[in-house]
Amino acid sequence: MSSRRVVITGLGLISPLGNSPESLWNALSSGVSGVDVLQRVPADHLTTDIGGECREFSGDIADFGEVEKKLKRNIKKSLRLMCREIQLGVAAAQFAIADASLGDHHDPSRVGTLFGSDYIITEPAEFASGVANCLNDDHEFDFSTWAENGLTKVEPTWLLKYLPNMPASHIAILNDLQGPSNSLTVREASANLAVAEAMTIIQRGSADAMIVGSTGSRIHPLRTVHVVLQEALADRNAPGIDGDATKACRPFDSHRCGMVLGEGAGSIMLENLDSAQQRGATIWGEVVGYGSSLVAPGGVPDYETAFENVIHGALETAKVTADEIGHVHAHGLSSIAVDQQEATAIRKLLGETPVTAAKSYMGNLGAGGGMVELIASVLAMKNDQLFPILNYDSPDEACPINAVAASTNPGDQFLNLSCTPQGQASSVIVRKFE
Template identity: 50%
Template sequence: MRDSVSPRRVVITGVGLISPLGNQVEAVWEALRDRKSGVDLLQALPSDAMSISCGAEARDFTGSISEFGPLDKQLQRAIKKGLKLMCREIEMGVAAAQLALHDSGLSSDVRDPDRTGVLYGSDYIMTLPEEFAAGIRKCQDAEGRFQFERWSELGLPEVNPLWLLKYLPNMPASHIAIYNDLRGANNSLTLREASPGAAIGEAVSTISRGIVDAMVVGATGTRINPFRTLHVVMQEVLAGGSENPAGLSRPFDKDRTGSVLGEGAGAFILEELEFAKARGAEILGEVIGFGSGTAGSTAGPQFIQTAMANALRGAMRNSDTSVGHVNAHGIGTPDGDIQEAAAIVEVLGPDTPPVVAAKSNFGNLGAGGGMVEAIASIKALSEGSLWPTLNYETPDADCPINVVSSNDVPAGDNFVSLNVSPQGQATAFRIAKFAG
């Protein structure tokens, strides 16, 4: 993102992720290339109580300290002690950040803690029912009916006084900063699926203005949580059936029926170019554009298209190079995919670049999705070719975009990533191979 006011360039020097396809970049990349799905029958929820029974769980992530990457003993002890104050979403977010820090080599002996910050995105994080179970039982009468007037005296004392700290959406950034002594700019954003792009855009702006030299930037989310899943089932269009879980998520395919639940987290280490070069960091890519847009339902029935087109235009601003590929939101709903395809055509023209949609492999990870998807595209830039969009079998005339369905499509030297929330908050960011 270069202009006459702020010439500082921002590069990516490390990545980390937690996903339904594994917790290592290579494992996720191989799964995408091999058309493997992370969608299966749910194990973490009583699916017989819901109208859906399948989702993409990050089963390789158990919250064990060994899954947070190589840590010195002091840091390992600190994080392990702090796990009791983290819900699963926060655990995944902290783990992805620690993996990214290790990947980047941005260790405590090469970074200035006062000029290293954290910026994290998330969904609004929902508590687990068991946090209140003991208190509710204390407030039941002989017939099992809840008596609210008993709550303050009998119920509330049964709730862990530190309960709220486990679910605050600012806690991923707080934990990461405290554990790693990162004293620079610190912020938290809760824009649901649009959170990753917003976090990247804000972090790039913070670095380019000279406020910090480096930032840990990430996002974490889950749709697999009793209350969260209930909200989704009631409010969104989901793919149903359990006979073939791997075939449920079908972005842009004519026979798509809805989105699929997922969970995960991803993180980047962003650094100012000269700072990264001075310490000899390996540069994985450069952020060259960012845009955001919002358009609620009052903007008309095509408000998702409007928001995504505006975000995409912002990411393309001040650039005269063509897009190598588009990493689409690809939510898999009948109307959502039509509006996204229309936005891509509106901004990039009818002969669109290749389009991939990793949600076909692991569903909607909520706020974490855009980060994990972007890490896959960064890997594609280095490998030279893209992965196929799983379950894309029957093209839809209402989605006239160039959806990738094989392993031999070139990735190009840059990509743009798109994400949008159901409420019409959209973000797009553009990443290129580092050209020196």
């Protein structure tokens, strides 16, 4: 690797706590939760009826920020080929690009795109007309008629709305970004891994800047059913929650009982320090280290070892010691098992380093969570104030971390952690730029 330094020059997000860094920070610094009763999906048949929804995002062109006339027209044309998750990602990226103020101060061939996502599921409504057209006299679906009567009723371009490489594709095409482009589908680990790959692309001189982000959702007519069947979700009637949706997500608390559904996207502009300084860009922070690890012997995730590995990896690539980390932004899923193993790994390698978790304010945003959480910690460093873990009322002895229970100093660099249910963990270290 060269000695090129990689800095953050733009921030953008769509979240349950608002669609700007300012709204996100206002919520975090004042202890406001974005979790409420679900509105986007019917919950009568589910085991949960709460989640962190992006209620201020409708998919209207106004939700993509202030853009010039030609770009606005092109985004409007492209919207019909974007499902909600892709719209969230594209909007977050447009905000980050605007915040970076690249303008005409860049060579399009030297700016790339790297975006992470979950696997994106088609909404059942895409096939509703086709299915209805294949019902027999007994109102049973007749698959033998699908090719002739059903498929013809499906929009020919439906698949383009759900391909996980489409966020990066739309962003690059809309903004004429001709540099390296890639898409990662590593669920919750995607954000940190996207940052790591983009960082190394810039370091080796393959690009001068990269728009990097991730988008995800656990709130979806079909995906939510999958989550309910596969993962432990918070019960808002459990002790300590007592019916209050805002108290349901409580990482590392002894009364935690599962994760909370969420949706959202985040994006940052990464840039070579020299080019950023030459054009007088605002610098939010510097990316200095990263780690990646999958540990699942026999198919059983070992979260503790995976977290240990990515903490080690990030410290080594950043060439820093544990006592130089100002705070840890934990994955903080609010799961009994994952929180315990994450806490054990943090305690073992980072000791008394303060730990926070923004999921307590908004739930699990899927692939989008890691990036929104990274942005939250960048804002904490910028404001010299680390927000506490929301709903951390009753410490769990099995989670021996220094959990942030009141505002404190965020330090000059932080470690961001994420992990998938399959045991794929990722990490990034961001340093305050001075």
